[in-house]
Amino acid sequence: MSSYQYTPIDSHELQIRVLHILPRSHRATCYTPQLDGLSDQGYSESSHHDSRVSCTLHVVSLKDNPEYHALSYCWGDPDLSRAKILLDETEIEVTTSLEQALRTFRHESIPMVFWADAICINQNDPDDKAEQIKLMRDIYTCASFLDVFLGGGTTETDEAMDSTLTIGQAAFDAGIFSVTVDSMRDCEFYIREDHEGYGFNRPKLDDPLADLKRSLYELAMDIGFNFPYLGWYEIGKRDY
Template identity: 30%
Template sequence: MPFEYSPLSTERREIRLLDLEPSFDQNGPLELRIHSTTLDEVSEYTCLSYVWGEPGPTKAIRLNEQQFLVRQNLFTALLYLRLPDKTRRLWIDAVCINQNDIRERENQVSIMQHIYQKATDVIAWTGEADHPRDKKGVAFLEEIKLQTGYTQLGFPVGMMSDKADLTPGTLGWLKSVTPFGFVNSPWLDLLAILERPWFSRIWIVQEVVMGKTVTVWCGHHRIEWFDFLYCALFVLGHVDILTGIAAPDCLRYHDLHAHLYFQSDLPLYRLIEAAKKIRCVGQLALRQLLDRHMELVIGDDLQLWEENFKKHNAGFEVEIWGEMTLDPPDLRLCYSSAGIKPNQIKSGP
């Protein structure tokens, strides 16, 4: 028998939240309570960003003491999200929205930007870390930060520009981890994480841009979104160096643009493409941040900031269409649901 939802009030901007009950048994039954509240009254909660996955076999959870079926990826995420000694409050689209009520779905999508903006934080679940490569990829991401002098002062260094000179020490390290042909390179371990389906989702644009803080979960590993963004900027700022170190001569001097199928399977090419997607979301996040805090900057300071931003992001609208592999109408729909106005994604003059 399908779970019976109580209707939500559109006028009061009601949403549903979940309380994930604690358990010391990591594999014990999942017990959740669901209740309604308004966006004006709600306090702390976490939004879950994840890939729904294939509709294949489902798993049972207990929702208000009734059986409720969810897909495998969400079931696994809930096991990791559950705390041993206290309740965790969540907003999860597949459960908090009555998926059988088209009108409710449309209404909830229309206020999605506010749901993410009001959330205390966003957890991006990318899947389990059940392969040795996953642990190595996370460790290499930390090594990149350490070896390249990463400093986070609100944003990663180089946020407005991905170009930066390398010190001799950093260049030496880069050569040591970038073997000829990318054979057995730690970059491949990181690439295995960056190519997880979550990083290519349409809704990542909304969920990352609107969230106050975003933490990417890879099994038990926790990585700040800005760490991925910094890594992407580092890769894109030093493509020529990476290519010069890793690419065999036969690939370096041939016109690979005439062989796109072959090119797309190269590890270095795939790394660059993954980095571009992350950078695009980061650029959009900066545009939103500028819009939110514009009233805090006045006069010439504001004009200088805008000019600098536009300079480094010219052609952004066209670029993000390509990098996120979206048709313009699909991207517009995603922007619209995120509350992003068309004039906020226009390229600079």
């Protein structure tokens, strides 16, 4: 991105650059980015390139508690896959994965404010990179939202994400939040002793884990497949 002229920033003042992804309906000659509406999660992914992604870059200080989304995505091989976007009306090249992410999170009518390392850090300036890397923890901690882009969607991935939402709602309805670290560790005994799948999850009248087992059993039945209980044991080891 050697053709783009970056504005110097002062890392000692906790300054960073944020990217305003202009909406599809913007007019570059008269549009002024606004920060309002940041929390509107009205993202939409375009299946075709209806227009080039256009952005503007702005300097802010973390001391002022700016609202922005921090973007996490796969860089990919910068030498194999490149795409062009407009940054302050200057054409620059970015990785295809980043262009897809910006296009995905672009709103129909309002600007979206993001921090994306490949653009917000001057990759051609070693000093800028060194200073901004020191602020990475603060940048992600102070972000209003953290958005993870896994790549362009397909029919299969859309179905998988829909299934994840279904499973998550079923887990919530089944009382999965009542599961504790200790209760999942106690389940390890039943996992080792029972080789018939969901059988250990059928509660007995004198079973001290009856509530936990009933929740997991109902969840497994609701979503129509046998639960990987060893996986749940690993989940249960986390601090909640």
